[in-house]
Amino acid sequence: MEEILSQNEIDVLLSAITSGEMDAEELKKEEEEKKIRVYDFKRALRFSKDQIRSISRIHENYARMLTTFLSSQLRTYVHIGVESVDQVPYEEFIRSISSLTVLNIYSMSPLKGSMVIEINPNVAYALLDRILGGKGTSVTKTESLTEIEKILLNQIFEKATGTLKEAWSSLVDVSPVLEEFEENPQFIQMVAPNDTVVVVSMSAEIGEASGMINLCIPHTLLEPIIPKLSAHYWMDNTTDERDEEAFQKLSSNLQTTKVDVQAILGETRITINEFLKLGINDVVSLEQQIGDPLTLTINQEPKFYVQPGQLKKKIAVQILEEIEKGVNTHE
Known part of the structure; x- marks a missing residue:
């Protein structure tokens, strides 16, 4: 938007030009110089x-x-x-x-x-x-x-x-x-x-x-x-629709992938000296309360809390709740 001068500012400007305090040609020259921009052809910018x-x-x-x-x-x-x-x-x-x-x-x-x-x-x-x-x-x-x-x-x-x-x-x-x-x-x-x-x-x-x-x-x-x-x-x-056939094939392959599942009955720590002295009928105490749920790991990652039991004459576990990352409610 162009600047609009008041009548008083116009009078002062005309007075300065008339008295010789300001040269109209110099003002015009300064305005033209502002429009000139240096361009180095050796450093041509060809990419935006x-x-x-x-x-x-x-x-x-x-x-x-x-x-x-x-x-x-x-x-x-x-x-x-x-x-x-x-x-x-x-x-x-x-x-x-x-x-x-x-x-x-x-x-x-x-x-x-x-x-x-x-x-x-x-x-x-x-x-x-x-x-x-x-x-x-x-x-x-x-x-x-x-x-x-x-x-x-x-x-x-x-x-x-x-x-x-x-x-x-x-x-x-x-x-x-x-x-x-x-x-x-x-x-x-x-x-x-x-x-x-x-x-x-x-x-x-x-x-x-x-x-x-x-x-x-x-x-x-x-x-x-x-x-x-x-x-x-x-x-x-990036907005292309996904290939449904490839997606279904990938999903099918993932569903048949085998993973390692383990129910941890308990853990403990002993010294090498204690380990060397272990013999028949010795008892090792685990850091697991008998009433606490066990931890079920999938590929070494803790995923569920479970309780042990039996299903069709086989040892089994029943899932109680999912383990949230960074949260352990049974400590």
């Missing part, structure tokens, strides 16, 4: 905030799956999480990473082009240390990786392509292939220096080491699927 959020969502899922994969492979504590998602010129990404690092170049068929996953040396050396039986401690190296170290890292990164494929499956079916392994970023020229790339930065903790993992995704790679990065596309996919 909505599309960047979609890319972030995909790679948050990728980070979770990569955490699970590396934990199972390395048998140690691993945590990976997305820290930021930015769009920058390709040359800026190259300048931002170490001159000696670990770079994996993946083709993403059927999409045209490649993406780069840069592994900080701290993380890469922790991976190597753990693969070779260490605690996951990082080391500071100034020389290049040996051929054996390259082969070991290549093997783990090739196995990890499945997590990348699964994470992107919500957007497009791709077949990632590790095409190249490089240590010097200056030897990689995927796109023109001024071309826009999306950089997904993830923090990684492996064993006793921590560092960054950066994914560099060129705009040209994402261009064919940009319409799928909109919130409207994601909402359409």
